[in-house]
Amino acid sequence: MRPNERFDLNNLTPAQILSLGYLVIILIGAILLSLPIATASGKSMPFIDALFTATSATAVTGLIVENTSIFFSIFGQVVIMVLIQIGGLGIMTMSTLFAFLVGKKITLKERLIIQADLDQFQLSGLIRLVRYVLLVTFMIEGTGALILFTRLIQEYSLGKALYLSVFHAISAFNNAGFDLFGNSLEGFTGDITINLVITTLIILGGIGFAVIAELYSGKRKFKDYSLQTKLVLSVTAFLIVIGTVVFFFLEYSNPETMGGLSFGKKALASYFLSITPRTAGFNTVPTGALKSSTLFFVIILMFIGASPGSTGGGVKTTTFGALFAVVYAMVTGRSDVELFKRRLAKEVIFKALSIIMISLLLIVAVTMVLTITENMKFLDLFFETVSAFGTVGLSTGVTGELSVIGKLLITITMFAGRVGPLTLALAIGRKEETANIRYPEEKILVG
Template identity: 40%
Template structure:
């Protein structure tokens, strides 16, 4: 006779449900997909940030800021964009700046990633639901390895920010005669803003006063590039830096694409602005090269500027639009359609031109599902940019080049502006708020949804092809 099995106690059932081993009794259908949980978490963060910035203590002028000003700034900070409708250093108090800094850190680090880290610290474990949510945000394929991923993200972020903050603090204190508390605050704020590709600065004219100072520009550039590579790349470089043969396709593609775009962007923008008296013209040759390189780096969704963007040549605006739209690496603090998406399309086009059957990327064959995802992301992104451009052209007096620049900057979460953000009507600013939110979370949600919605069909329809071109 088999031994009777003991029934689990209610406490054991509750514990297993909390850890994700058993399904919760109460289900919320609209938050069932992990990507939807990520969107909801970011929306809550924006709401909390808006309420904090709406407090009278957050702003310098008498009375509290308008709800639109608080909402725009909170969204820009959480979505690590950097666009602003008020002057950050003069409008916000120390409390307001601290709130902005906290929102930048939370938004760049990732809401669900931060929640996972806190769960590990407090409970030393992660339930299945928490692992799925964090995986959706960090683009992790192996859900079982998400603990190592979130710890790695936390470690990399804090180390980069601390190193850059130390260099900037010393430079502000020794080179600009700032007292230690002021230098430390400036160093920490700009380091966090740079690594998270946010672009918020504590100077009215951003980094223009430091355009020729390599001790300010180069550490910030390094933080921007590192954050823009994406956490998967940074984690593999930390582990296999001296063994390139172990690098996966994502790492190789991001490093190759980042290098190519930085070189092309630096050469083009420096040449286009070389003689412009309102930008690079008055600088020395070394200053022009440093400022040109920094400008190219910031188009990767960072948002700092070392020249007057509103005075740049139209050709520079268009080139910046393209660079902003491409953005940085996936699963990092950068925005845009991502370097990997752009270069996958490049390889698809090259394959079609050569008449080859399979798309090969860096010695590996690319799955057809990835090709479809890349094309879908690009087309939806073009639509997300095109429709707001038409809407703003119809409702504002600004020209196409300025409107396109502003819309791409918002969607790609860059933060560069030709100077029309604060002059947009309420409808236009709300449109940019929506674009920043979509730009920060749209690619995450779309990629996760596409990856999890694949299904096997039991049949195939007959083939027929239309005329293309």
């Protein structure tokens, strides 16, 4: 929108409306969390902390300045859970659900916003996909909560076990990382049921709804899937396997994390740790006690993140796959960028490179400022920034010690990570315009 144009929702692009919509939800959540009724002590939470928490919940991140299980009342915890659900599914999915309930028709403008929110290629079938997203979400979360309940009922009362099961099923499927145990899942390091249920919810929430729909479409052979699904499944599986192996060897003898565990529990903890950095934020071993080499590898996984159209963040698995394909094509001297015997379009390559570059610039800028405003180790600040951008929620323990400026920077980074770096850039920039002039081509030396 140009400076001389009047503010009108009809003049806003889908990217601008999405960004504005998430901002409104965050502000409403911050106001609710700053109320005395939202805290266990009955005292109002500082607005900067409420804003930070609301952003973390809506951006399905999981970074916290106060212990969720102790600091917040049931009301505050429910507000956080609702924000997680809205943020995970997307504001347009929730708006469409409301439209379904009141019988309102979905306009073309709204369909365009839904398309941007769910990262879809075309308008056709969007409303059917939204219905599918809602149905699948509630089914998966319900199933996960039921299985968790059968385990937690062994240690908690009926009402408490049910509440914990629902909260953590929603938090896990939406890749949020908020917990009500006080120390994430460190008390369940060797618990197979808890580990497998939570990781399964994280994976399902992170591969994207369109991929889930295709997996249940009846196609039985991998070759019959679309390029999107093939790439998502391949990169996801690759990162899980590589992550498990790397973490197993790096932390095998670390006495503060896995050193005292049995071989089986070490493997389980490594598997969990390979999945949770992909925007989930739960941990079964102390994150702050991980070796520097392990933390750096976690940063790489957090930067990559989940998949498009999912509840997770990061630059996305497909962006990573496309960038890898570009490098492979250049190294092997191919004129086309190919994946699974399909050629990638030029605009897809440009978009992938733009996302990577914008994301790196944001992370570098925020980390640089944090090194000036905060008296903390560089690796801890770098880790915190990437965790916020990837909407992960893992922390080495410095979140609560951030200054007001630090909290604001991390809040902005979480917001950018949820909306998407490219979407946010398009929202801030001008509407797309077609150039009337095409300049002559000239080469430059690079590398």
